Amino acid sequence: MGGTFDPVHIAHLIMANEAYHALSLDEVRFLPNAAPPHKHISGQTTAEERCRMIQDSIVEVPYFKLDRTEILREGTSYTFDTIAHLTHQEPDTDFFFIIGGDMIESLSTWYRIDELKSLITFAGFERPGYTGDHAGDVVMIRGPVVDLSSTMLRKRLAEKQDCRFLIPEKAYRYILEEGLYES
Ligand SMILES: Nc1ncnc2c1ncn2[C@@H]1O[C@H](COP(=O)(O)OP(=O)(O)OP(=O)(O)O)[C@@H](O)[C@H]1O
Numbered sequence: 001m002g003g004t005f006d007p008v009h010i011a012h013l014i015m016a017n018e019a020y021h022a023l024s025l026d027e028v029r030f031l032p033n034a035a036p037p038h039k040h041i042s043g044q045t046t047a048e049e050r051c052r053m054i055q056d057s058i059v060e061v062p063y064f065k066l067d068r069t070e071i072l073r074e075g076t077s078y079t080f081d082t083i084a085h086l087t088h089q090e091p092d093t094d095f096f097f098i099i100g101g102d103m104i105e106s107l108s109t110w111y112r113i114d115e116l117k118s119l120i121t122f123a124g125f126e127r128p129g130y131t132g133d134h135a136g137d138v139v140m141i142r143g144p145v146v147d148l149s150s151t152m153l154r155k156r157l158a159e160k161q162d163c164r165f166l167i168p169e170k171a172y173r174y175i176l177e178e179g180l181y182e183s
């Protein structure tokens with residue numbers, strides 16, 4: 001599951017867990033990007049801080065893993081490059097790429113999307129406002145939808161609003177201790 005995770009929030013964990021069960025996966029890897037291809041990064045955190053928040057949030061779940069492939073590669077994090085690397089390293093692994101339902105409509109614009117689709121199966125998780133009715137070859141996963149985004153959380157943190165229960169507890173504590181997203 002790729003993302004910017006700036007910061008990670010409970011909807012990320014819910015979708016990862018629902019996908020784990022629905023697709024009978026062995027594990028879910030969180031793949032924070034170095035630079036997202038289709039949006040600007042906030043610039044309020046370093047890649048290491050985003051990794052730390054993910055690690056703090058998943059540490060107690062044995063089948064959740066942090067994968068630094070994109071961080072180590074640097075530059076724009078095209079999913080094709082990541083998956084080409086992973087499938088080359090692990091030719092016997094079947095990979096799914098988990099995305100929010102909102103991303104399905106723009107999949108056709110992704111870098112080398114046809115080749116990417118030949119390497120993995122996309123799994124789309126419902127997101128408020130995006131039903132996935134036109135999912136095509138994307139496997140839809142239905143589950144509890146949470147109307148939450150990192151953008152909303154960055155705004156709330158900047159305004160010093162309470163974000164308890166929206167961000168996993170340990171990551172939230174880290175954010176407050178380090179004063180992340182304060183301005
Ligand atoms: N509330 C949500 N429900 C379903 N999918 C989500 C939700 N929030 C994020 N996702 C999905 O999780 C993946 C990683 O998301 P990302 O880290 O970019 O978080 P985001 O909340 O969408 O961030 P931002 O608000 O900064 O754009 C993406 O595929 C995104 O569509």
Ligand SMILES: O=C(O)c1ccc[n+]([C@@H]2O[C@H](COP(=O)([O-])O)[C@@H](O)[C@H]2O)c1
Binds near residue numbers: 004033036039109111
């Ligand atoms: O490879 C692409 O062209 C591409 C275009 C848009 C998004 N992605 C990936 O989709 C994941 C979620 O994207 P985002 O922008 O919500 O962080 C993340 O891993 C991105 O690198 C990938």
